[in-house]
Every structure is written in structure tokens, then in C-alpha cells.
Amino acid sequence: MLKNKPNYWSFRSEKLIPPLQEWRTKLSKGGAMRMFRLILVLFVVFTFHLLPVGSATGNTGSGQDAVLKTSTPAVELFVTSWCPYCKRAESFFRREGVKFNKFDVEKDPKARARFQKLNPSGGVPVALINGRKIKGYSEDAYLRALGGD
Template sequence: MNKTAILILVAAVILTAIPLRADTYKYTDDRGDLHFVDDLGSVPKKYRKSARTMDDLPALSVMDAQPTAPARSRPAAPVRATAPRENSTKSVEVYVTSWCGYCKKALRYLNEKGVSYAVYDIEKDQDANRRHKELGGRGVPLIKIGANKVRGFDPEEIDRYLRQ
């Protein structure tokens, strides 16, 4: 082998050994909309201090690959957390899907805080889906705390609305 071939081989080995990493940043704007960008420069300056890196984004997965019958419209039966309620008299509703990693994180967080809540799966309950849309929901989780809404999983926002 000549020197050029060896250099190309060594360069290829070195380049494949270097992990390529692209950070994803999350921020919430003044309207409460949650945004994800892959470049901190894409975050408006006034939100950069609150932008956070999302190192642990959940992998996409299909929980139920078999087709299901459409849900019948019926009054939603909320599932209540078993943990004792935090010092809050506000009602808390969480709109989720079964495959959403951030929904699971939000529910786990509310349980750890001892917050009682009702959870609604917008893919399995047509009434919940309608309420989700009426609340301006475009994604999940959507957490309604009293009259306030938290779009996405944002522990600081959840805590702020629980304290109000």
C-alpha cells in the first residue's frame, strides 16, 4: 500500500470514531408555545437564557401497531393520581398519547410532586381530543392547571402555575 492509501484509511477510521452530536434546544415563547431548534442561534435573543438542551429526547416508537376501532364518544373517565395532592386547589388536566415520552415524564413529575390530576388520551377519547383542540392544543402533553396551560413538559412552568 502506498502512503496516500494508508492516510486515507487512517483518516476514515478517525472520522468514524468521532461521535457526531447535534444539540436540540427547547424554549417557550411569550404565547406559551414550545419550540425545538437544533441551533442556539435560531432561538430569539430574549429566549436564549431560558433555552435548554434536550439531551434525552425519547426515541420514536410504535406502541400498538395493530389498527384499532375508532373510539366511541362517551364521557371521559379521568385517571387520578394516587399521590396526595400538593397544596393547590386548582384542577389539573393532562392531555397525552400512549407513545409520548414527554407525557410520561410529565405524569411522573406530577406524581413526584404529589399533584392530583386527570389524564386524557386524545387518541383514544374523542371528547378529550375535542377539548384538547378547544384549548389550542397542537401537541402533547398539554397540561391545564386551573385556567393556565403548559404546552409540552416544562417543570418550571408547572411549578409556577401550581404556586399561583
């Protein structure tokens, strides 16, 4: 009784499940190389897809050069009109030739909302340099964030 029962799990059996039989036939007719190529292509595609992407500006040396060469400023400065340190920060960026966007958090509601998300504790100036947040006025911190000294 057991001798008549087909063995569906053996590749040597003539009575394989039909999809397995087709797969075995294709592999025996040179399909193994095609299968290998397909797996290789998929491996390469997924490997390159997962690689980290470099910065859009590249490493050009000093951070100031990188900021100056970008089409949109990489420096955002959140200020108020009455703050003396905000004025110093503005003059620092101008003196260094760094392009920046200035946002007055008292006059611009959108800037205020963004400022509150960046700095819930409050306090100006806040500089966002290449994605790095710097609270307060510090030329050294600005230069480090720009990639300079």
C-alpha cells in the first residue's frame, strides 16, 4: 500500500507536483543560469538601493564655500527686531559672506510656528546651519557648524 503512494517531496520521483516538475525541467534546460542572473541582478539592485546617499553639495573644503555654492541658503536665522545678539549674528554671517535666510519670529506666524518646534524653550537667536541647531550667539559654534575653524 505504501509502495503505490507517490513521493511528492522527492525530485527524483516522476510524479512531482506539476509546478515543481516545470521548474525542474526549466532548470535542466539551461534555466539555472537565467535564475542565477536574475538573483544576481536583484542582489545588485537592492545593494545599491540601500547605500547611503552623499550630500548634495559634496565636500568642497570649508563650510563657508559649500554654503556659498548652494543655490538655496543652508543657514536659517530666527531673530527678533529688539535682540542685540540677533543683530550680532546677522552681522557675523554678512561679514563672513555666508548667505542666510532671516526669519523674524514676532512678525511671521509661519516662522514663529517653526521656531517653536525647533526651540520650545524659547530664546533668540537660533541658527539652523546645515540641519544643525545652534541656540544663542556663538561665532565659534557657527564656524564649527559651517565646517570652518
